[in-house]
Amino acid sequence: MxxxxxxxxxxxxxVMLMLVVTIIIATVxxxxxxxxxxxxxxxxxxxxxxxxITNSGTWTGSSFSATVTGVSDPIRTSDLKIVTSWxxxxxxxxxxxxxxxxxxxEPSVTSSGLNVASTAPYGFGMATIPGESGIxxxxxxxNKAPERQFGNYTLSTGVSMSAQPFGGRNDGTGDSYxxxxxxxxxxxxxxxxxxxxxxxxxxTDPMQALLGYGWEELRSGDTVSLKVIFVPTGKTxxxxxxxxxxx
Numbered sequence: 001m002x003x004x005x006x007x008x009x010x011x012x013x014x015v016m017l018m019l020v021v022t023i024i025i026a027t028v029x030x031x032x033x034x035x036x037x038x039x040x041x042x043x044x045x046x047x048x049x050x051x052x053i054t055n056s057g058t059w060t061g062s063s064f065s066a067t068v069t070g071v072s073d074p075i076r077t078s079d080l081k082i083v084t085s086w087x088x089x090x091x092x093x094x095x096x097x098x099x100x101x102x103x104x105x106e107p108s109v110t111s112s113g114l115n116v117a118s119t120a121p122y123g124f125g126m127a128t129i130p131g132e133s134g135i136x137x138x139x140x141x142x143n144k145a146p147e148r149q150f151g152n153y154t155l156s157t158g159v160s161m162s163a164q165p166f167g168g169r170n171d172g173t174g175d176s177y178x179x180x181x182x183x184x185x186x187x188x189x190x191x192x193x194x195x196x197x198x199x200x201x202x203x204t205d206p207m208q209a210l211l212g213y214g215w216e217e218l219r220s221g222d223t224v225s226l227k228v229i230f231v232p233t234g235k236t237x238x239x240x241x242x243x244x245x246x247x
Contacts, residue, residue, distance in 0.1 A: 044235040046072035047155065051226060051240060053211070055218050056247030058188030059167025063247070064121060064210045067160040075155040075237075077123070081229040082150075084210060088217045094225075095212035097121070099151030103209035104143060106166050107185075107198075118143040120206035121161035123153035143206070163206030165216075166198055187216065220246040 048070040055062045078099040085094035097103050097120065104118045122142035142148040142162075150161070167177055167186025177185045184190055185197030187205070193216050198205070200213055207215055211224065218224070221243060228238035 042232050044230045044233045044237050045075050046070070047075060047228060047237045049228075049238060051242050052245060053218075053224055053242050054245045054247035055193075055216065055220075056188070057192030059165045059186050060188075061247035062165050062187065062207065064163040064207060065160060066121070066162075068125075068155050068157055071156055075230070077153055077155060078151045079231050080150075080155075081231055082121070082210065083227040083229065084212065084224055086211070086215075086218065086222065086224045088214075088219075088222060091214050091217055093212040093214045093217075095208075095210060097150060097210060099231075100149070101151070103204065104206050105202075105204050106143065107203060115203075116143050118206075119149040119151055120163045120209045121150055122148045122163065122206070123150070123159060123161055124148070125156075125159035163210045165207040166195075166203070166205035193217075218244045220244055 047068070049066045049068050051064075051066045053064050076099075080099050082097040083094070084096075085092075087093070095103075100119060102117045102119055104116075104120050106116045106118075108116055120143075122145075124142075146152055153159070155161075165187035167189050177189070183197055187195050187198070187207075190196040195216070200208065204213075211218070224242045224244060226238070226240055226242055227236050229235065230237045
């Protein structure tokens, strides 16, 4: 006989109590394990890219570009996060870009005078715009084309992501940007490696969005660490140290 609180309890009741406790524990463990399996059921895709970062000292020859050379499955950029980091002397830089989260604010190059908000890097290629071939249409003003915003396009082989510093009209003419007084504005517009008429307290251009403020300190041979993270699983699907080119 089993005693509980000085009262006799039959062996059968004791066994039943232990059985109930065992079932409860097994149910909890099973549910926990099932949750872990469900959370880990989504696989991270594979991604291969050819990445280049150039700094010529002017907006015309400086850029970030990443061309997809292979994927296991098409990847929505809304599921991605791009993380960069670098160190130059005592300056530590880098930034994080998230799909559909605005990271670029530029002054308008039209008479509207309205600032232009967008999400870099911008997408180009057949999977971005169906039937696209060459540079035309919205490709000339990617910061104003919703379909080219990071978070709205899909990565597949041949698609490229790109960003440039502020300075050009992005209208195909190659002209530099001038303010209302006719002064040249932008990166390297007056002196190489220096922003002119572009206040980083008020604006952020695509290169600053990708590489962080102070990126213009980078020179040929410096290294930028780049990671692409698949947000649903938190896994890094691309990682590489990129050597900066002169452009």
